[in-house]
Amino acid sequence: MAKKKSAEERRRRAAELKAQRVKEERRKRMWKIAGISTAAALVVGLLVFAVVMEVRSRNISGVQEFEGVTNEHVPMGERVDYDQYPPPGGDHWASWQNCGVYPEPVTTELAVHSMEHGAVWINYDPELPEDEVQALNEMYNDGDYLLVTPAAEEMEAPIVASSWARQITAESADDEDLERYVQMYERGQDVPEPGAPCSGEISETAPEFE
Numbered sequence: 001m002a003k004k005k006s007a008e009e010r011r012r013r014a015a016e017l018k019a020q021r022v023k024e025e026r027r028k029r030m031w032k033i034a035g036i037s038t039a040a041a042l043v044v045g046l047l048v049f050a051v052v053m054e055v056r057s058r059n060i061s062g063v064q065e066f067e068g069v070t071n072e073h074v075p076m077g078e079r080v081d082y083d084q085y086p087p088p089g090g091d092h093w094a095s096w097q098n099c100g101v102y103p104e105p106v107t108t109e110l111a112v113h114s115m116e117h118g119a120v121w122i123n124y125d126p127e128l129p130e131d132e133v134q135a136l137n138e139m140y141n142d143g144d145y146l147l148v149t150p151a152a153e154e155m156e157a158p159i160v161a162s163s164w165a166r167q168i169t170a171e172s173a174d175d176e177d178l179e180r181y182v183q184m185y186e187r188g189q190d191v192p193e194p195g196a197p198c199s200g201e202i203s204e205t206a207p208e209f210e
Contacts, residue, residue, distance in 0.1 A: 060180045062168050064088070069165045071116055071192045080109055085153040086123045086160055088167045089115055099145050099198035101137045104205035105152035114147055115164045117196040118188040120181070123151040124173075125158045132158075135173035145187045145198045152206060164191040 069089035074080060080091050089112060096113035097106050111121050124136055133150075136159070140146045151160070157169035161178055163185035170178040188194065202209065 060168070060177050060184060062177055063181065064167045066165045066167070074109070080112075082108065085155065086121060086151070086162050086167075087112055088162050089164045092116065095201045096198065097147060098201055098203045099140075099147055100203070101140050102147070102149045102205050104150060104207055106147065106149050107202070107206045107209050108152070110202050110209075111147055111149070114145075114198055115162060116192050117145065117198050118164075118186070118191045118194055119145040119147055119198050120161055120163045120186045120188075121147040121149070122159065122161045122182070123149055123155060124160075125155065126150040128158055132173045139173075139179075139182060146182065149205075163188050 066088045070091050071089065072091045073094045074091050076093050076095065078093075082090055085108070087108065091109075092112040093107075093109040094113075095110060096117060097110035099114060099119050111119075115121055122136055122139070124133060128136075136148050140148055155169075157171065159170040159173065159175070159178065161168050161170070161181050163181075166185060168177060168181045
C-alpha cells in the first residue's frame with residue numbers, strides 16, 4: 001500500500017513539475033512576444049516621427065538651405081569674413097555663445113559655434129517694436145538651444161532665424177513659419193556637433209566681450 005502511494009506521489013509530483021514547466025515556457029513566450037511587439041512599436045513610432053518631422057519641414061515656407069558650409073575653428077580674436085549677415089554657419093571660434101536672450105548683439109563667431117551645436121539664432125532689427133521684441137524673447141525657455149539678439153548689421157528682413165545651413169526670414173514675431181522653424185530646428189541633430197552644450201562658455205554681449 002505504501003509503495004502504491006509512493007508511486008502515485010511521484011506521478012503527481014511529475015505532473016506538477018510538467019505543468020510548471022509548461023507555464024514557465026508560456027510565460028517566456030509571452031514576454032518574448034511582448035518584447036518584439038514593443039520593439040516593433042518603437043520602430044514604427046520612430047518612422048512616424050520622422051515622417052511627421054519631414055512633413056512639418058515641408059510645410060515651412062521660405063526656408064533657405066545652404067550647401068558647403070564649413071565648420072573649421074579659427075584662433076580666438078581672428079575675424080571670419082562671412083558671405084552674409086547673419087551667417088547660416090561657417091568657420092568660427094573654439095568657444096561658443098551661451099544660449100539665451102541678449103539685449104545687445106553677440107559676437108558672430110561665437111554664435112555660429114552655438115549653431116554648430118544645434119542652436120537656432122534669432123536676429124531682429126534693433127528698431128523692431130518693443131512688443132515684437134518681447135514676443136521673440138518669450139520664445140526662449142531655460143535650457144533651450146536658442147539665441148535671441150538684436151542684429152549687429154543690416155539684414156534683409158526685420159527678423160532672421162538661422163540654424164546650421166538653414167535660414168528663414170520673417171516680418172513679425174507672430175509669423176507661424178518662424179515658430180515652426182524654431183520648433184523644427186532647435187536642438188537640431190543634422191549639425192556638425194549634435195548634443196554639444198549651449199551653456200558654460202561666453203555670456204557677454206559683443207560690446208562687453210570686445
